[in-house]
Amino acid sequence: GSENQKGTADVYGDDIASVLITQDEIAAKTKELAELIAKRYPADAPEGDLLLVGVLKGAIFFMTDLAKALPIPTQMEFMAVSSYGSSTSSSGVVRIMKDLDKDIAGRNVLIVEDIIDSGLTLSWLKRNLSTRNPASLEVVTLLRKPDALRTHVDVAHVGFDIPNEFVVGYGLDYAERYRDLPYIGTLDPKVYS
Ligand code: XMP
Numbered sequence: 001g002s003e004n005q006k007g008t009a010d011v012y013g014d015d016i017a018s019v020l021i022t023q024d025e026i027a028a029k030t031k032e033l034a035e036l037i038a039k040r041y042p043a044d045a046p047e048g049d050l051l052l053v054g055v056l057k058g059a060i061f062f063m064t065d066l067a068k069a070l071p072i073p074t075q076m077e078f079m080a081v082s083s084y085g086s087s088t089s090s091s092g093v094v095r096i097m098k099d100l101d102k103d104i105a106g107r108n109v110l111i112v113e114d115i116i117d118s119g120l121t122l123s124w125l126k127r128n129l130s131t132r133n134p135a136s137l138e139v140v141t142l143l144r145k146p147d148a149l150r151t152h153v154d155v156a157h158v159g160f161d162i163p164n165e166f167v168v169g170y171g172l173d174y175a176e177r178y179r180d181l182p183y184i185g186t187l188d189p190k191v192y193s
């Protein structure tokens, strides 16, 4: 029919075992987070516009939707980092694949993440960015897994706490696939094997 085929996972057959968070739930949560975040940054802050730092590629969908929902002027920069380890878990040893184009000294910086699992990647990133002397440095993540709760990394805003399952969609991939799904879903185990 005329419905978005990705809305029902038709384009990926039956690879998606279940929908964990719907498109509507993501949109509602993003609006809620945007309103909370905006309260912390006055529109006419002396530090200038809030600077969103998105972590490629997973955070792109959340970042653009969040930027549109934030009722204050924001600017966007991107970083790409690669964590050594398997495709489904990180080691905490991080390499910068693409650095920021701009100096962030004196700016209000908000790191935008898709998901925090062990928290090792984020912990490294926060330390790295803080050495560049931003006026403030906070984190918003759409998703957080239980393991992250054991890591001492301060995350100001969390969208959803989710079970310890591998999830895809809305930017999150398995072997670069499924990012284009508009919702968050779990993968059928047959995909891994
Ligand atoms: P850590 O453990 O450092 O890992 O917090 C964060 C990064 O690991 C990836 N990751 C996932 N990617 N579905 C994904 O598509 C998942 O369920 C998942 N869990 C962790 C992701 O790259 C994230 O930035």
Ligand code: MG
Binding pocket: 055, 056, 057, 058, 059, 114
């Ligand atoms: Mg990622």
